[in-house]
Amino acid sequence: MKQLVVLSGKGGTGKTTVTAALAHLAFQDLSTDLAHPRTHDQRPLVLADADVDAANLELVLDPTRQEEHKFMGGQVAIIDPEKCTTCGICADVCRFEAAMPGDEAYRVDALACEGCASCFYQCPEEAIRMEEQHAGMWFCSDTRFGPLFHAHLFAAQENSGKLVTLVKQHARLRALDTGAALVLVDGPPGIGCPVISASSGMDLALHVVEPTVSGVHDLERIMGTTDHFGIPSLVAINKADLNPARADDIAAFCAERGVEVVGRIPYEDVVTKAMVQGHPVTEYTNGPVTEALRDIWEGIKERTLADRTDALEEVTR
Amino acid sequence: MKIAVASGKGGTGKTTVAVSLLLSVANLPDAERPTQLTFLDCDVEAPNAHLFLHPEINTRETVGIQVPEIDADTCTHCGTCAKVCVYHAIAVLGTQVLTFPQLCHGCGSCSLNCPTGAINEVLNVIGTIERGSAGPIEFAQGTMNVGEPMAVPIISQLKQWTIPPDASNGPGGTANDRPVILDASPGTACPVVESMRGADFVLMVTEPTPFGLHDLRLAVEVARDELGLPVGVVVNRDGVGDQGVDDYCQAEDIPILMRIPLDRRIAEAYSDGETLVETLPEYRAQFKNLYAAIERMVADKKGKHAQ
Numbered sequence: 161m162k163q164l165v166v167l168s169g170k171g172g173t174g175k176t177t178v179t180a181a182l183a184h185l186a187f188q189d190l191s192t193d194l195a196h197p198r199t200h201d202q203r204p205l206v207l208a209d210a211d212v213d214a215a216n217l218e219l220v221l222d223p224t225r226q227e228e229h230k231f232m233g234g235q236v237a238i239i240d241p242e243k244c245t246t247c248g249i250c251a252d253v254c255r256f257e258a259a260m261p262g263d264e265a266y267r268v269d270a271l272a273c274e275g276c277a278s279c280f281y282q283c284p285e286e287a288i289r290m291e292e293q294h295a296g297m298w299f300c301s302d303t304r305f306g307p308l309f310h311a312h313l314f315a316a317q318e319n320s321g322k323l324v325t326l327v328k329q330h331a332r333l334r335a336l337d338t339g340a341a342l343v344l345v346d347g348p349p350g351i352g353c354p355v356i357s358a359s360s361g362m363d364l365a366l367h368v369v370e371p372t373v374s375g376v377h378d379l380e381r382i383m384g385t386t387d388h389f390g391i392p393s394l395v396a397i398n399k400a401d402l403n404p405a406r407a408d409d410i411a412a413f414c415a416e417r418g419v420e421v422v423g424r425i426p427y428e429d430v431v432t433k434a435m436v437q438g439h440p441v442t443e444y445t446n447g448p449v450t451e452a453l454r455d456i457w458e459g460i461k462e463r464t465l466a467d468r469t470d471a472l473e474e475v476t477r
Numbered sequence: 478m479k480i481a482v483a484s485g486k487g488g489t490g491k492t493t494v495a496v497s498l499l500l501s502v503a504n505l506p507d508a509e510r511p512t513q514l515t516f517l518d519c520d521v522e523a524p525n526a527h528l529f530l531h532p533e534i535n536t537r538e539t540v541g542i543q544v545p546e547i548d549a550d551t552c553t554h555c556g557t558c559a560k561v562c563v564y565h566a567i568a569v570l571g572t573q574v575l576t577f578p579q580l581c582h583g584c585g586s587c588s589l590n591c592p593t594g595a596i597n598e599v600l601n602v603i604g605t606i607e608r609g610s611a612g613p614i615e616f617a618q619g620t621m622n623v624g625e626p627m628a629v630p631i632i633s634q635l636k637q638w639t640i641p642p643d644a645s646n647g648p649g650g651t652a653n654d655r656p657v658i659l660d661a662s663p664g665t666a667c668p669v670v671e672s673m674r675g676a677d678f679v680l681m682v683t684e685p686t687p688f689g690l691h692d693l694r695l696a697v698e699v700a701r702d703e704l705g706l707p708v709g710v711v712v713n714r715d716g717v718g719d720q721g722v723d724d725y726c727q728a729e730d731i732p733i734l735m736r737i738p739l740d741r742r743i744a745e746a747y748s749d750g751e752t753l754v755e756t757l758p759e760y761r762a763q764f765k766n767l768y769a770a771i772e773r774m775v776a777d778k779k780g781k782h783a784q
Contacts, residue, residue, distance in 0.1 A: 169523045171487010171663030176688065213666040214485050214692040235563065255543075255584055271670060271703065276584030277563050313666060315698035320666045321626065349487040349663045350522035353626035372748035374492070374525035381523060384623035402741075403748035427744070429717070435686055436719050 161335050162464040163343040165210070165362045167386070169378025171349035173370045174398040176211075177431055178453070179346040180220045180440035182366075183207055185457040187305035190341055204341045205306035208331035210358035211348040212296065212311040212323045220440055223301030223308050231311065231326065233295025233319040235275035241265035243287030250279035250288065271316055295319055298327055300334075307334055321357035324348070328358065341465060351385045359391055364464050366422075366456070367395045371406035379410065383417070393419045394463060396456050400424035422459030425452040478775055479644055479657045481519075481676040483700065484683055485692025487663030490713035490737070492520075494682045495660040496529045497753040501764035502656060503613045504754075513655040516611070517639060518618035519672040520662040521604060521631045528750050532616035534609035540619070540634045542583030542627070543598035547574045551595035558587035558596060579626055604631040606638060615639075628668040636675070645677055654772070665695045673700055677775045680734075682711045686718035690725055697731065707778045709771065714739040732774075735767045 166179045183205065190204035209217040237259070239250065244265035251259040251266060258272035259279055265287075268279075280288045295318070298311035309331040311323050328345060335343045347358040347365075359365060365386045369379045379395070386393055395414050400407040401424075411421050426448050434444035442450045482495040495516070503514050518526040545558065545567060556569040566580035567587055578601045588596035604621040617639040619631040636659075644657045661672035673679055679700035683693040693710070701708045710726055715736040726733050737743070737753070737760075746756035754761050 168487075170525065171484075171523075173488055211664075213664040213669075214695055216486070216688045216691055219687050219691060253585065253589060271674070274582050274584065275563060276582055276586050277561065278584045278586035278589060281561055281586060281590055315665060315695060316667075316670045316703040318667050350520075350628075350668075351623060352522045352621060352628045352668070354666070355522075356624075356626050370488075370748070373528040373750040374523070375748075377525060377528060378523040381623055388624040399744075402744055406748055427741075432686055432717050435688060438687070 161341060161343065162363045163332065163345065163361065164364045164366060164460060164464060165345040165347045165358050166366045166368060167347040167355065167359065167382055168349060168368045169351055169382035170370070170374050173368045173375060174425070174431070175349070175368050176216045176220070176346055177435065177441060178366070178368050178396060178398070178456070179217060179344060181442040181453040182457055182460070183221065183305040183344055184440040184442045185454060186342055186344065189457065189461065202338050203306040206331045206335040206340045206343045207303065207306055207308040208327050208343060208345045209308065209310035210324045210327060210345050210354065212313045212320050212327065212354065213348070215310050215312060217346045218301070218308065218310055220435060220438055221303040221305065221308060222438060223303045225299055225301045227300040229298050230294055231296040231298050231313070231323050233293045233317050233322065235277065235290040235292050236270045236273045237268045237275070237277065237279050237288050238291050239266050239268055240287045240289070243285045245285055247284065249282050249284065253278045253282045274318070293317065296323055298323065298330070300330065306340065309334070321353040324354045324357040351381050355382070355385065356389065359386055359389055362391050364460070365391050365393050366460065367393055368398050369395060369410060370399045371397060371403040371410060376406065376410060376413070379413070383419070394459060395419055395421045397421060397424045399427035402427045420459065423452045423456035425449055478654055478678070478772065479640065479659060479676040480771060481659040481661055481673045481679045483661040483669055483673060483679055483681055483696050484663060485665055485696035486683065486689050489682045489684045489689060491682045492526050492529065492660055493747060493753050494680065494711050494713070495658050496526055497760065498764050498768060499614060499656065499658045500752060500754050501761045502768050504761060505765065511654045511656055513615065513641060514613055515615045515617070515639065515641070515644070515655070515657040517635055517657060517659045519632050519635060519659050519668070521619035521621040521628045521635070521668070522662055524618045524620055526660050527616070527618055529752050530611040530614065530616055532609040532611040534607045536608045538606050539602045540604050540606050540631050541600040541602040542581065542630050543585060544578045544581045544583060544601040545576050545587050545596045546599045547576065548595045548597060551593045553593055555592060557590050557592060561586050561590045582627070583630065603627060606631070606635050608639060628662070629671045632668055632671045656768070665692070665699050669696070670699060670704070673704055673706065676706060678771050679706050679708045680711060680771065681708055682713055683722055684714045684717060685712055685720070685722040687721060689718070690721040693722060694725065697729070707774050709734040709774060711735045711737065711767070713737045732770070734770050735763055
């Protein structure tokens with residue numbers, strides 16, 4: 161079993177569009193694997209949406225929810241106004257400007273509180289308790305391409321990295337249970353904590369980049385991040401014809417770093433049209449966008465599942 | 478007046494709008510131009526505004542958090558530090574104390590609780606804050622070091638060091654009004670909350686697609702419902718998708734303050750680092766109107782508070 165995460169430093173470069181298309185293509189490809197006929201419970205693919213604060217993969221996969229679970233996030237300090245003597249020690253020790261004088265007693269701004277419990281330990285009146293927060297939900301759903309693990313972090317909650325890890329762990333366990341060949345993870349934007357959580361343990365990262373000044377700048381940062389954690393990279397250039405010269409610059413930059421560019425997706429309205437209709441673009445059209453995405457899938461397959469294909473050929477022979 | 482520019486979904490045009498908005502205000506005639514214009518790039522994971530504003534950077538400071546350093550001579554290996562650390566950033570194994578700076582939030586609880594005073598706090602650098610200017614605009618950005626997980630401390634330092642203390646005073650288009658634009662990161666988690674906290678207004682840039690709408694709802698939940706801030710929407714790439722964003726804004730009584738049609742010229746200019754108002758100067762007037770509309774909404778909100 162191999163795990164692939166789709167990333168981009170900059171947001172909105174097409175991670176989810178690419179992930180949904182890869183889910184469709186991988187499902188088609190791996191399901192026609194006649195040497196290993198599969199039942200519904202043994203589909204070749206498990207999906208995970210690791211963008212837990214703005215999860216969009218479900219919008220194009222039409223999932224049927226099968227399980228939902230509460231996610232308990234970090235703690236928040238709560239001051240008992242009856243016990244508070246307004247000594248102010250909590251505010252003195254709080255480094256997040258969360259504890260402050262209120263009307264009669266001190267109070268804690270839950271949005272600023274990092275749950276460190278420093279005030280809890282220092283309050284001489286024992287007026288502070290720490291309360292675990294119901295910070296979100298996580299789900300297991302069924303889609304036409306395989307099970308999807310996804311989540312919703314409630315507004316302004318912390319610990320997105322922890323929730324990402326949870327979603328990924330469940331996807332991986334399902335894949336191991338059912339003998340799936342691939343776990344496909346739609347990553348969050350940026351390079352920080354949720355991205356690091358989404359990347360950990362992955363066999364390969366596919367960076368979706370657009371040929372813009374920002375895209376190039378952020379590719380360097382995200383590739384630096386995955387390199388730092390020892391995860392091999394592939395690159396797909398989205399909207400490549402928007403600025404062909406800059407797309408070539410990206411290709412040159414990748415070549416210099418020994419990273420393969422596995423495809424160039426043209427800039428076309430059909431991508432948005434497919435999204436509005438709620439379909440992966442490869443299901444919606446057979447045009448140049450789909451052709452480019454097929455190339456990308458082939459590139460990924462070669463890099464991740466090659467050993468397995470060899471093994472299959474052995475079996476077939 | 479502090480205006481945070483956010484979106485939920487990435488790549489909807491936050492930086493495009495934030496940069497062009499401030500450039501349009503900077504372009505006002507002297508009598509109308511605010512005395513001070515500040516741009517803060519709070520997307521410390523992927524800061525891009527500098528690629529469009531080309532600021533001249535004149536100060537560069539590192540930013541970090543205070544992490545524990547254990548003095549082996551005074552440490553009695555009692556394990557209190559590990560017990561009080563909710564982030565599991567300290568482990569005591571026999572006579573060894575291990576610290577994990579990347580898990581540490583710098584709360585200082587370990588050193589406050591150490592019975593022998595064996596913990597010193599030392600700065601663990603996680604990023605940089607750069608300040609400079611781009612013409613009349615004072616510019617600052619935070620950049621998180623690659624491999625670091627925590628963006629919030631950098632954003633909070635960036636705000637603390639660069640926002641004029643009286644930035645929220647004087648809404649209503651007077652000369653002492655000092656606009657500060659905070660360009661936030663995508664998403665709705667802690668870095669976005671930190672960028673919005675303390676703002677007077679949140680400008681949501683979205684695109685009229687199912688992804689845009691889905692994430693706009695979440696961003697509004699944070700800005701309006703959790704933080705109680707007034708919000709307004711800019712619809713970018715108008716005409717590309719469906720009616721969802723319009724219907725939502727109408728139902729929720731959120732004003733759509735500006736529309737930027739889908740135009741390949743804008744996308745191409747962006748790809749080369751050109752700003753919208755440089756490429757298509759006819760947008761300047763619209764951005765000035767957008768700024769005036771925001772000023773009015775902020776003044777209204779303050780008026781209501783005063784009553």
